[in-house]
Amino acid sequence: MQPEFISGEHGQRLTEIVGKDQIEGVLKSFANPKTTSFRINTIRGSVSETISAVENLGVTPSPVAWCEEAFLIPPEQRSRLTHSELADDGSIYVQGLSSIFASTVLRPEPEQWNLDLASAPGGKASHMAALMDNRGKLSVVEPIKPRMYRLADNLKRLGVTISRTYLMDGRKVGRKVPDRFDCVMLDAPCSSDSRIRADNPDSWKFWSERKVREQARKQKGLIVSAFQSLKPGGTLLYCTCSFSPEENEAVVSHLMDATDGDATPLPIEMPFDNWQPGINSFRELEFDDAVSYSRRVLPNEHFDAFFLARFTKQRPNRSS
Numbered sequence: 001m002q003p004e005f006i007s008g009e010h011g012q013r014l015t016e017i018v019g020k021d022q023i024e025g026v027l028k029s030f031a032n033p034k035t036t037s038f039r040i041n042t043i044r045g046s047v048s049e050t051i052s053a054v055e056n057l058g059v060t061p062s063p064v065a066w067c068e069e070a071f072l073i074p075p076e077q078r079s080r081l082t083h084s085e086l087a088d089d090g091s092i093y094v095q096g097l098s099s100i101f102a103s104t105v106l107r108p109e110p111e112q113w114n115l116d117l118a119s120a121p122g123g124k125a126s127h128m129a130a131l132m133d134n135r136g137k138l139s140v141v142e143p144i145k146p147r148m149y150r151l152a153d154n155l156k157r158l159g160v161t162i163s164r165t166y167l168m169d170g171r172k173v174g175r176k177v178p179d180r181f182d183c184v185m186l187d188a189p190c191s192s193d194s195r196i197r198a199d200n201p202d203s204w205k206f207w208s209e210r211k212v213r214e215q216a217r218k219q220k221g222l223i224v225s226a227f228q229s230l231k232p233g234g235t236l237l238y239c240t241c242s243f244s245p246e247e248n249e250a251v252v253s254h255l256m257d258a259t260d261g262d263a264t265p266l267p268i269e270m271p272f273d274n275w276q277p278g279i280n281s282f283r284e285l286e287f288d289d290a291v292s293y294s295r296r297v298l299p300n301e302h303f304d305a306f307f308l309a310r311f312t313k314q315r316p317n318r319s320s
């Protein structure tokens with residue numbers, strides 16, 4: 001039995017987004033326990049050595065086919081991992097599978113200069129640094145001071161030596177450093193309804209359509225800034241852990257409008273089945289055709305809901 005919020009008004013909204021065929025699986029995923037996913041931090045040690053140390057904790061990791069450094073364990077083994085020395089010393093990082101997937105889609109490489117525009121607590125930034133083999137430069141931005149300190153601490157604990165942390169509003173970055181970065185990650189602040197758990201009313205206490213609208217306004221500013229900061233030929237990944245089309249397809253459409261053809265959507269290869277393409281319209285909103293390249297990850301026993309859109313840039317900013 002789902003609580004009123006999920007089965008009622010919000011459930012109706014979700015049905016309009018994912019469709020009648022998928023809604024049951026989505027609602028189930030709010031109620032059922034999830035496997036715990038984690039990433040071996042290859043900056044600290046090799047996958048083979050670290051996974052043996054993980055097995056010595058008495059857990060039974062299974063590999064994730066599309067990411068060499070990612071593994072899953074059953075939910076009841078989670079605390080053995082989170083309370084381990086391997087977590088404390090940064091050999092492993094417990095991270096949602098959708099979040100791990102995001103950095104593999106962006107695919108940063110060694111020796112690039114890359115940016116994470118909304119970075120705390122640093123899960124994706126530290127994965128980007130590992131994929132870059134801790135070589136090159138990684139700029140990370142976070143405007144909330146305590147979160148920025150936590151981000152800097154996490155990156156240090158995980159052995160990231162290529163990052164520089166900036167306390168600032170991401171909406172200002174594009175004008176400050178136009179046409180600069182090879183890869184830009186924008187894992188935007190959002191209304192986070194993928195985090196809803198049926199047994200925890202606190203998990204939806206702060207969700208409202210007003211919050212969705214507020215976040216959407218901020219996300220539109222952030223995505224334009226992220227795009228301005230991208231080098232021509234570079235790659236931008238926009239993602240959220242929200243189901244809301246206002247925070248996803250509408251933000252993609254805003255970028256396409258605001259950049260007047262300079263942003264080109266890129267396909268995203270999906271190595272698993274639980275996803276849908278972006279939707280063309282939602283209630284009174286109509287979206288740009290570019291949303292057909294976007295992907296909405298549907299939640300299940302392994303994944304949280306997630307939205308991803310990838311772009312490249314054709315030419316330098318017109319004003320620069």
Ligand SMILES: C[S@@+](CC[C@H](N)C(=O)[O-])C[C@H]1O[C@@H](n2cnc3c(N)ncnc32)[C@H](O)[C@@H]1O
Nearest residue numbers: 117118119120121122123124169170187188189
């Ligand atoms: C979804 S979280 C990022 C999670 C992170 N990428 C990770 O994988 O660990 C979004 C972050 O954006 C930050 N944020 C909020 N407003 C922002 C802004 N105007 N510019 C940049 N970041 C912002 C939030 O404080 C939060 O830390």
